Structure formats: C-alpha cells, structure tokens
Amino acid sequence: MEKIFADPVNESRTRDLGGKDPSPPELLKKIKQLEVELVQKEEKLLETDLLYNHVSRLTDRIHATAEDGKQDTLLLAKRTIELQKKIKDRTQKMRALVAELSMKQALAIKLQQEMRDKEQFLMTVSSRIDQGLPPPKETEKEWLKILRNEKMQKEAAEARAKQAAEEEQAAAPSCVRTTAERRPTAYIPDNEYSLPLPRPYGALAPFKPSESSSNTRYFRKSTAKPIEI
The missing domain is CATH 1.20.5 (Single alpha-helices involved in coiled-coils or other helix-helix interfaces)
Structure with missing residues (x-):
C-alpha cells in the first residue's frame, strides 16, 4: 500500500475532496x-x-469584615461572661445581706421584747417597793447571780495577774524553769537547846522514794509466815 501511494505515476493514489478554494x-x-x-x-x-x-x-473586603466580626464577637462573649460573673457575685452578696438583715430584724424584735419585759418588771418592783413589800424572788436570784458573776470575774482577774507574775518571774535569766515537784531544802530542829529556825539540809538531804510504777500490779504481795517455836 505504501508503494501504491508513493508511486507518482499512479493517478488513483490521490482522491479529490471536492469544493473550491476561496478567492x-x-x-x-x-x-x-x-x-x-x-x-x-x-x-x-x-x-x-x-x-x-x-x-x-x-470578597476580600467581606473576608476582612468577617474577621473583624469574629474579633468583635469574641470580645462581646468575654464581656458577657464577665458581666454574668459580676451579676452572680452581686446576687450572692445581696442574698447574704438579706439573710443578715433578717437576722438583725429578729434580734431587734427579741431585744424589744426583752426591753418591754424589763420595763414591766421594773414597774412591778417599783410598785412593791412603794407598797413596802420585798422585791420578788426572781430579783433576789438575779442579784445573787450578779454577785456570783462579779466574784468569779474577780477571781479570774486575780488568777490572770498571778499567772502573768509567774510568767514574768520565769522569764528572768536567773530563774530555772522546771515541772518537778518541790522538795524541802531545810528543816526545823526539835532540839530544846536550839532555836526553832529552819536549817538547810546541805549535802545530807533526806531521800524521797519514787512512786511505785504500774508494773507492780503483776507481782504478788508477799505474806509473812508465822514463826513456829
């Protein structure tokens, strides 16, 4: 087929397509x-x-606006959270104040009632005194209670003063602080030729035996046997 189409003498190797070339x-x-x-x-x-x-x-402008809107939304959300927290704190404080106010009102009502009772009691005592009658027993008990409280307060003040003096004395540099039981360091001679004045023991102080320990309860006490003659 290649030889047929490559042969220039062969007229059938070309095919007229028809048509015409434009001018x-x-x-x-x-x-x-x-x-x-x-x-x-x-x-x-x-x-x-x-x-x-x-x-x-x-589109770029819309994207920029959207980004700005995100930032504004974030700031608005943070601000909203802060405001909600402040509102919650204020609500709790308000509730606490309302509860405290209720307690104060109850205390005021109680004190007013006590004041009215005291006024009534004072009027009763005054009328009895004007009539030459003794005061009620409740008044005497109250008076004794006041005296007892004053005595207790006085004793407590004396005890505090004594404790403060002991602490001040113990804080001195020459003072030796100890919790041991005090032992006598002197004796009064019973000799008729000497004056009854305390004399120090010196190096020959009497011996004080220690208390028996709790282990002695495990030992049986010895019993003395009778002597047979």
Whole structure:
C-alpha cells in the first residue's frame, strides 16, 4: 500500500475532496470577520477580568469584615461572661445581706421584747417597793447571780495577774524553769537547846522514794509466815 501511494505515476493514489478554494477577496473578508470576532472576544475577556477583579476586591473586603466580626464577637462573649460573673457575685452578696438583715430584724424584735419585759418588771418592783413589800424572788436570784458573776470575774482577774507574775518571774535569766515537784531544802530542829529556825539540809538531804510504777500490779504481795517455836 505504501508503494501504491508513493508511486507518482499512479493517478488513483490521490482522491479529490471536492469544493473550491476561496478567492482572495473572500479570504480578506473572512480574515476581517475573524479579527472582529477576536476583538469582541478580547473585549469580553477584558470585561470578565475586570468583573473578576471587582468580585475579588469585594470578597476580600467581606473576608476582612468577617474577621473583624469574629474579633468583635469574641470580645462581646468575654464581656458577657464577665458581666454574668459580676451579676452572680452581686446576687450572692445581696442574698447574704438579706439573710443578715433578717437576722438583725429578729434580734431587734427579741431585744424589744426583752426591753418591754424589763420595763414591766421594773414597774412591778417599783410598785412593791412603794407598797413596802420585798422585791420578788426572781430579783433576789438575779442579784445573787450578779454577785456570783462579779466574784468569779474577780477571781479570774486575780488568777490572770498571778499567772502573768509567774510568767514574768520565769522569764528572768536567773530563774530555772522546771515541772518537778518541790522538795524541802531545810528543816526545823526539835532540839530544846536550839532555836526553832529552819536549817538547810546541805549535802545530807533526806531521800524521797519514787512512786511505785504500774508494773507492780503483776507481782504478788508477799505474806509473812508465822514463826513456829
């Protein structure tokens, strides 16, 4: 087949497609028409490019606005949380104040009732004194209670003063602080030729035996056997 189509003498190797070639004026007309269409396509492409740029700018602006909106939303959310926390704290404080006010009102009512009772009691005592009668037994008990409280307060004050003096004395540098039981360091002679004045024991102080420990309960006490003669 290659030889057939490559042979220039063979007339059947070519096939006429038919039709005719356009003339030069037709070609020029066709070229002008294509140029016009190309210009129209370029104009349309330019318009599309301008529209694309405009849409891109609008899109960028919308994105920037959205980002700003996110920041504003975040700040607004934080502010809302802070305000809610403050409202909660204020509510708790208000409830505490209301509870304290209720307690104060109850205490005021109680004190007013006590004041009325005291006034009534004072009027009763005054009327009995005016009539030459002794005061009620409740008054005597109250008076004894007051005296007892004053005595207890006086004893407590004396005990505190004594304790403060002992602590001050113990804080002195020459004082030796100890918890041991005090032992006598002197004795009074019973000799008729000497004066009854205390004398120090010196180095021959009497021996004080220690207390028996709790272990002695495990030992049996010895019993003395009778002596047989």
